[in-house]
Amino acid sequence: MGRIPCCEKDNVKRGQWTPEEDNKLSSYIAQHGTRNWRLIPKNAGLQRCGKSCRLRWTNYLRPDLKHGQFSDAEEQTIVKLHSVVGNRWSLIAAQLPGRTDNDVKNHWNTKLKKKLSGMGIDPVTHKPFSHLMAEIATTLAPPQVAHLAEAALGCFKDEMLHLLTKKRIDFQLQQSNPGQGNNTTVPYSKQDEKDDTVEKIKLNLSRAIQEPDMLPLNKPWESTGTRATSANFEGGCGVFPTSVTGYHHYGPSSFANEGGGSGSPWSQSMCTGSTCTAGEQVRSHEKLKDENGEEFQGGKEIKNATSIFNTDCVLWDIPSDDLINPIYREAFNNKE
DNA sequence: AATAGGCCCAACCGCACGCGA
């Protein structure tokens, strides 16, 4: 049962590669190519497994690799393509000559994710956190989904803290009618923010979910009485400018497809949340399926091309001619 | 100066897929 391991683990060296090993591997491949990775370590005189050799070659030794900092243009490309295909690192890397999927993945996880979060943008859905907040308040009324809000607080705690304590509460204070009591408005002070903001957010969110009737009273962004959308929420609060930093273009048009697809952006966030571990994602996924009786598409299972491009993230401003990978070109052209 | 904590990235792991026998 199961596959045999790619190598006998007892007899292979692991860990960091030495310059001598690099030399052996490079010179062997220069002479013989990369035909059979299982045979390469034996023939090259390396006590490594073939897989380790392959990774070392493809991620580090290949002469066409670019080492060093990612340029702004490369970062923009990564962000844009990630908004389209998600964590398909090999596809994204294929658009960046000299970069490997491992490079792109590491750069995303260590730099770009934080950059986006710092801009108030969910790095998974590529939508502003304010949009996700609006969706919580407007679409998750049934009490039985209260755990979604709790899970959200876990995933987006930092971003929500920033938004709710610094932006939305200011806005509420500005907009709320002084004569009308509103028992869910959080009194704001620096001390509150420091000490118990998370608890207050939880409390208010729970109340909003458990008492759907009170929701309209608690939607200051919904000044016209229509259903809150990302556009009017965003515009009303003025939290996120149409063009954030000029680094990429996240305007209202970027959210035009909301509510489309089988999985809401919210459920997508829940399943692939930026700060959730894979284990948490799996547990969250299973929990959602079990308790709500619904199937959510999530994670690695979505393999076919239509699923890959069936995203509600719409950053389609990359000229298709600029795309190296024909798969992208086709997808972009179909989208347009 | 010492050390704890965070960050970064190379490397590893395990699963899935394609292909040929």
Place this chain on the structure above:
DNA sequence: TTCGCGTGCGGTTGGGCCTAT
């Protein structure tokens, strides 16, 4: 059609380096 092998891929880990205290 089935099975085994080689490879691709995405997620995760571990260790070195850096920084703050």
